[in-house]
Amino acid sequence: NYKDTNSFSETLLSYVANNEKLAPFLGNQPNFDGFEKQILQKKGDTIDRSTHVNTLLEQYKSLENKQVEVHQNIAPLAEQNTFTVTTGHQLNIFTGPLYFIFKIVSTIKLCKELKEKYPTYNFVPIYWMATEDHDFAEINHTQLQGEIIKWDIPAQAATGRMETISMARTVKKYKKLLGLSHNSDKLAKLVEEAYLNHTNLADATRYLVNGIFGKYGLVVLDADDSSLKRIFSPYIKQDILEQNSFREIVKTTQALEKEGFETQDHAREINFFYLTDDFRERIVETKEGDFQVLHHNLTFSKEELLKEIDDHPERFSPNVVMRPLYQEILLPNLCYIGGGSEIVYWLQLKSNFDYYKVTFPILLPRNSAIISNGHLDYKIFRLNLTFKSIFKDADLLKKEYVRIHSKHRLNLNDEWVEMEEIFDKIKDRASKIDPTLRPSAEAIKARLCKAINNLEKKFVKADKLNFEDAISQIDKIKSKFFPNGHLQERVENFGLLYVKYGDELINDLLKYFNPLDMKFTILY
Secondary structure (H helix, E strand, C coil): CHHHHCCCCHHHHHHHCCCHHHHHHCCCCCCHHHHHHHHHHHHCCCCCHHHHHHHHHHHCHHHCCCCHHHHHHHHHHHCCCEEEEEEEECCCHHHCCHHHHHHHHHHHHHHHHHHHHCCCCEEEEEEEECCCCCCHHHHCEEEECCEEEECCCCCCCCHHHCECHHHHHHHHHHHHHHCCCHHHHHHHHHHHHHHHCCCEHHHHHHHHHHHHHHHHCCEEEECCCHHHHHHHHHHHHHHHHHCHHHHHHHHHHHHHHHCCCCCCCCCCCCCEEEECCCCEEEEEECCCCCEEECCCCEEECHHHHHHHHHHCHHHEEECCCCHHHHHHHHCCEEEEEECHHHHHHHCCCHHHHHHCCCCCCEEEECCCEEECCHHHHHHHHHCCCCCCHHHCCHHHHHHHHHHHHCCCCCCCHHHHHHHHHHHHHHHHHHHHHCHHHHHHHHHHHHHHHHHHHHHHHHHHHHHHHHHHHHHHHHHHHHHHHCHHHCCHHHCECCHHHHHHHCCHHHHHHHHHCCHHHCCCEEEC
């Protein structure tokens, strides 16, 4: 269970536990009954299917001879009996941490399960690339074998538009760490073709993700597109002028916090950026009622703004609270699969969807996992630990191990019971002499209790020397599964796992992940 990992927020745990206090902030439940309802609701939405099919075909032009399974999934999107399951993520180089892979596998697996349950419908897995995001520092590095590989250049506007010509040295370093084998050669070739044969990060990421997941029918969508933004333009106009999302999301955020839940994001009065190839900056309303692009000598009157949206909708980029609405307007989407923090901020959006009369998707946490190996499995079982126990704090785990395996009795519980009896007698005698002496006796007892506890800790610390090898092994296990104190999936790249297991890595994740179970997975 997620709660047993000590790694997830209380709000996410409440969501997984189906806390009734969250009901007003949600749509349908993430189960088959919920999906039946969601299909019926989404059927009623007006969706411009032809535009996004044509856009996808255009975006996949350079890949039209690769992965026939993807093209077999694009065409049905024009049909009314086809729905999507979507995950989104930034354009982390080399896919970034493992959870990027887990997100997409969860999405593909859920589509397979839905197809088995509802064979008369089609379900297409979508990876929505966050190409308009401008936080380059979050995506310009990954970690392999404990070593950071970084694309160290100045940040530009939208990360998807950044040119990859300068990535040659970064790609070389990544390839070197993969080593020499059939699988490493295969991944190295894919990475090289992705980043060195494409002009920008969006195209490179599409190529890389397609190389890993294309055969499973995953469709990669870049929404930084003029034709797609044109569909969204009525909402852009209305929201900038009326600031509806600000009002609705502030109201929902306050309601969540009143119920004791944490919130992730804060809506602004205007939740759009102005985007060019050179910058992505916030739009704010001036005291005079005009609209200014921050840090630039660029101001629009109301009429000029409306004309700019009509002429160049691609220049208006939704922020984190409006991007979900954009997504659900474009796609026949049933479910959004995201990480814990994403689920939390989606909870803040329900009233905004209701205001704009857009169907709110089912929310599903992505599968989380630790991937072990035979060597680590052996260490865990040899130490009489369990996979559940390794989620405990390292110091606590060591203390428990020493207490269980020590030949000595390391606590002073019995002795303390005897001392308490003596102190009861002392307190009685003190009270008879002078009642005001009783607190003094209590204070001495408290100081002695503290001293006894400290002595116990010294017992454990001294006995640890008898278990140096085991203590060292616990440290090694923790560092492998929790590098830098974080879950493996939040730090390590998938590269070395692919080198070891090849395509079976993805196949096994698909086999063992069960998205609707909403439990933490350990693969060993």
